[in-house]
Amino acid sequence: MASCAERLVEIFGSQAEVARALRLDRAVVNNWMKAGYIPARWAMQIETLSEGRIQSQEVLHEAQRAKPVRVKSRPDDDPLSLTGDSSMTDFAPAKRISSFHPPQRTLMGPGPTEIHPRVLTTMSQPAIGYLDPVFVDMMEELKSLLRYTYQTKNALTFPASGPGSVGMEYCFVNMVAPGDKVIVCRNGVFGGRMIENVERARGVPVVVEDAWGEQVDPQKLEDALKKNPDARVVAFVHAETSTGVQSDAKTLVEIAHKHDALTIVDAVTSLGGVPVRVDEWGIDAIYSGSQKCLSCTPGLSPVSFSDRVVDYVKARDGKIQSWFMDMNLLLGYWGASTRTYHHTAPTNSLFGLHEALLLIREEGLENCWARHHRHYLALKAGLEAMGLQYLVREDARLPQMNAIHIPESIQAKEADVRKRLLADFNLEIGAGLGPLAGKIWRIGLMGYSCRPENVMLCLSALGSVLDDIGYPVHVGDAESAAHQAYAQVHSRAAQQKLRTA
Numbered sequence: 483m484a485s486c487a488e489r490l491v492e493i494f495g496s497q498a499e500v501a502r503a504l505r506l507d508r509a510v511v512n513n514w515m516k517a518g519y520i521p522a523r524w525a526m527q528i529e530t531l532s533e534g535r536i537q538s539q540e541v542l543h544e545a546q547r548a549k550p551v552r553v554k555s556r557p558d559d560d561p562l563s564l565t566g567d568s569s570m571t572d573f574a575p576a577k578r579i580s581s582f583h584p585p586q587r588t589l590m591g592p593g594p595t596e597i598h599p600r601v602l603t604t605m606s607q608p609a610i611g612y613l614d615p616v617f618v619d620m621m622e623e624l625k626s627l628l629r630y631t632y633q634t635k636n637a638l639t640f641p642a643s644g645p646g647s648v649g650m651e652y653c654f655v656n657m658v659a660p661g662d663k664v665i666v667c668r669n670g671v672f673g674g675r676m677i678e679n680v681e682r683a684r685g686v687p688v689v690v691e692d693a694w695g696e697q698v699d700p701q702k703l704e705d706a707l708k709k710n711p712d713a714r715v716v717a718f719v720h721a722e723t724s725t726g727v728q729s730d731a732k733t734l735v736e737i738a739h740k741h742d743a744l745t746i747v748d749a750v751t752s753l754g755g756v757p758v759r760v761d762e763w764g765i766d767a768i769y770s771g772s773q774k775c776l777s778c779t780p781g782l783s784p785v786s787f788s789d790r791v792v793d794y795v796k797a798r799d800g801k802i803q804s805w806f807m808d809m810n811l812l813l814g815y816w817g818a819s820t821r822t823y824h825h826t827a828p829t830n831s832l833f834g835l836h837e838a839l840l841l842i843r844e845e846g847l848e849n850c851w852a853r854h855h856r857h858y859l860a861l862k863a864g865l866e867a868m869g870l871q872y873l874v875r876e877d878a879r880l881p882q883m884n885a886i887h888i889p890e891s892i893q894a895k896e897a898d899v900r901k902r903l904l905a906d907f908n909l910e911i912g913a914g915l916g917p918l919a920g921k922i923w924r925i926g927l928m929g930y931s932c933r934p935e936n937v938m939l940c941l942s943a944l945g946s947v948l949d950d951i952g953y954p955v956h957v958g959d960a961e962s963a964a965h966q967a968y969a970q971v972h973s974r975a976a977q978q979k980l981r982t983a
């Protein structure tokens with residue numbers, strides 16, 4: 483029977499092609515052929531690459547047969563040994579599991595994005611206790627770096643333990659009491675999640691609808707507030723990741739305040755990618771995620787609350803329905819005075835966020851926004867040169883989230899395109915959600931993923947795959963348009979420098 487290596491070469495046509503797909507030296511593949519097995523650590527990737535034609539278990543079994551793993555300190559009849567004949571083995575996984583080594587991907591979807599190497603290094607430092615004085619000092623720095631990123635002086639600004647959804651829930655659970663009327667503006671997936679949150683907090687949502695891909699219409703919000711003068715809170719998504727549209731947060735907050743309502747703003751995709759000015763815009767409560775334009779690991783949700791919100795929550799009758807998210811209790815850990823145990827903080831992730839925010843501080847927030855815009859211009863030039871069109875009108879687009887119409891003639895093959903980008907180029911882009919599923923691709927340019935080499939890889943890879951499936955693309959046009967866009971940006975910047983010198 484052919485070995486897994488031989489079957490892989492047969493699928494790909496040659497050893498060189500296998501080596502290319504795995505980003506390996508050809509000699510390595512040649513060694514596998516000679517040895518008659520592929521080392522176990524490649525099992526999962528081989529299954530993915532061969533689209534399941536070679537199962538990871540086959541690779542593992544073959545490797546185990548050819549080169550059995552010996553546990554020197556434990557004989558086979560040891561009751562703890564996985565191969566031992568003991569009742570404990572009933573619970574052992576059916577396949578042999580080796581350490582997990584994720585492949586190196588280029589992440590250009592809607593998030594998560596690539597993590598900056600400095601953040602990865604920092605996260606692998608030794609753990610320390612969450613009440614260790616050294617950690618407490620780091621927390622203070624982290625809070626001040628977050629205030630800078632949010633452009634706020636809000637004392638209660640900290641990273642909640644959990645993904646963006648925890649930040650979202652944190653706001654609603656604390657600010658919405660049973661019976662409270664909340665106006666939620668929905669123009670995509672995440673506005674819908676806000677409605678869910680209001681309902682689960684036993685509030686009464688009033689929904690202001692806008693089409694997917696459109697901004698939240700300030701006039702509709704004004705009308706809704708006039709009709710519902712008892713509304714206590716207005717909630718909206720600043721950067722709707724499902725469509726790539728950016729709403730005018732400043733105007734929406736102004737309208738809410740005119741009607742004496744507090745505001746909850748979702749900045750999961752906007753923070754770090756486009757201006758978010760909490761104090762200048764008067765935002766009352768805001769949440770974000772660590773895994774997008776902040777280039778950090780998923781699992782932390784930076785939040786910020788004005789003093790008005792803190793007073794409002796403190797004055798609420800009765801207990802807040804969630805123990806974990808009760809702002810009054812968490813103040814004891816993240817507040818300004820002495821720290822007490824609330825929950826076990828994810829220390830190493832917090833080291834990582836500290837480093838990620840430090841990177842933004844070093845780059846300068848405005849330069850960080852400008853970088854996102856610069857690479858968006860190049861990506862846009864390239865995509866348009868391929869004949870692809872944006873979902874969102876130009877002046878409402880998020881540079882970090884590019885939603886592109888999939889031409890009708892290739893919509894049936896859209897999943898195949900993404901699969902090939904992943905398998906052949908290690909490149910991940912996102913699919914459409916809800917009514918836009920199968921109709922758009924979402925190409926993210928967020929945080930550390932927002933780099934010129936990613937822009938060029940994306941254009942070349944997409945061009946190549948589109949060409950393969952029969953969509954007419956002039957190879958090289960997109961890359962050349964992107965280079966021209968970069969050149970224009972640089973020449974404008976040089977002229978500007980001359981004028982101000």
Ligand SMILES: Cc1ncc(COP(=O)(O)O)c(C=O)c1O
Nearest residue numbers: 645646647672723748750751771
């Ligand atoms: C706008 C928006 N809000 C909320 C969330 C939820 O964040 P998480 O997936 O980190 O829980 C996301 C995630 O993509 C998002 O894009």
